[in-house]
Amino acid sequence: MAVRPQICEACSIKDLTFCSALHGDEHDQLRQLLTHAHYDPHTTIFHEAEDADYVFNVTSGSVKLYKLLGDGRRQITGFLFAGDFLGLALNANYSYTAEAIEPVTACRFPRQKLEKLFDKFPHLEKRMLGMAVDELAAAQDQMLLLGRKTAKEKVASFLLMLARRQEHRGESSETINVPMSRSDIADYLGLTIETVSRTLTQLRKEAMITLKDNRHIEAVGLDMLEDLAEGL
Amino acid sequence: MAVRPQICEACSIKDLTFCSALHGDEHDQLRQLLTHAHYDPHTTIFHEAEDADYVFNVTSGSVKLYKLLGDGRRQITGFLFAGDFLGLALNANYSYTAEAIEPVTACRFPRQKLEKLFDKFPHLEKRMLGMAVDELAAAQDQMLLLGRKTAKEKVASFLLMLARRQEHRGESSETINVPMSRSDIADYLGLTIETVSRTLTQLRKEAMITLKDNRHIEAVGLDMLEDLAEGL
């Protein structure tokens, strides 16, 4: 948990990801595969239903993943930050759209070649499976949030998630960075921007958070947010 | 898609699952691992946060998976039927509770031993990864449902899901089997039992479905349900 993440010298992937399991030879082969990619804000990294030819490893910036309904309603299924893995679709197509929020740098791997490397180094595949299982658990938490939590609980859970992941990346969780817009938050929590805004001011008035500016929030105490988030 | 599922003679696992990738020697080793288990309705197969010592393969019956909030609010994260895999938690603990709805039979594998087998037969692990990725895509669809669909769209999506999986198992999708209670449906869709009930009668009045009895529904046409479910 308290492991300080480090940039892997060979491929500049944070060692939070599967890359850190590699050594020497393996690492070199992985490095030969990848190309470095850069995406500006509001740029699409890939589209839902597009051929899943690449997988990515975010090295900086932030990304949102989303799905759309026929009439344009949007559900953001997740946010990615430095160290997160992207495009874990071993099937033919991506199941969501990925779009940069802040300027993003990422390592891009051709999926086919990466899979061949899996055959050579099975523990790489093991690591991939572990990541998929973690994501699955996170997805189930999010279902609980979307299906059963109140607006206030949703927002508290969201802030807590940001704080925890910030910590996990080795950044201070003193002030919470909120790179995404209110609209993104709303579509992530199954709310409207108005409700997100109102709920944040409510939390502020109840002295649970301080709004430093639109993109920076300070939590007075994470424990209060935790209790809220768990429905206690 | 139209593959007729068959019970694998060796271990009685439906060939819809990873077991069908095995042959001869591999199959024997897998068979030695498993024990057959049976669970009565309303029986818990495992609890959230329990040590994840086993993984399961459902061979008959139906299962619900759920998570709880501190005050008892419940979110059902999925239903499992014959051929479905259960307990895909490679971490130490299960991330949800699994409970039998109808009488369940399942093959039970000790996780540690199964993982050792993975080292011997890497394509088994590949298959596992594939299943995890599929589940992940399903989880994202469910997030879209929970966060952005109306009650009517949720119920339509639910019926469609049941019909499709029934078909996938090789059963007729003429009449949809609904083994779970209204309360289970509600907790799966993020609604209340009253809303589920009202929505079903509404769909009946609009002649989209016929309620044969509480556990059997006939869809007049799946295309209408599909349009509803996709928000068109």
Place this chain on the structure above:
DNA sequence: CGCGACTTTGACCCTGATCAAAATCCGTGG
């Protein structure tokens, strides 16, 4: 400094929740 985009706040509304009661289902025992 000015303009467009984003966010907040306010007033009102609607979908789905809650509370309550009637109807139906289903297992049990006479």
Place this chain on the structure above:
DNA sequence: CCACGGATTTTGATCAGGGTCAAAGTCGCG
């Protein structure tokens, strides 16, 4: 086979959390 009783489901009446529409306030970049 039917009568009973608890559990589940349906239906009805009312309520409220969060959505919608509208306007004012901020932010941020040129």
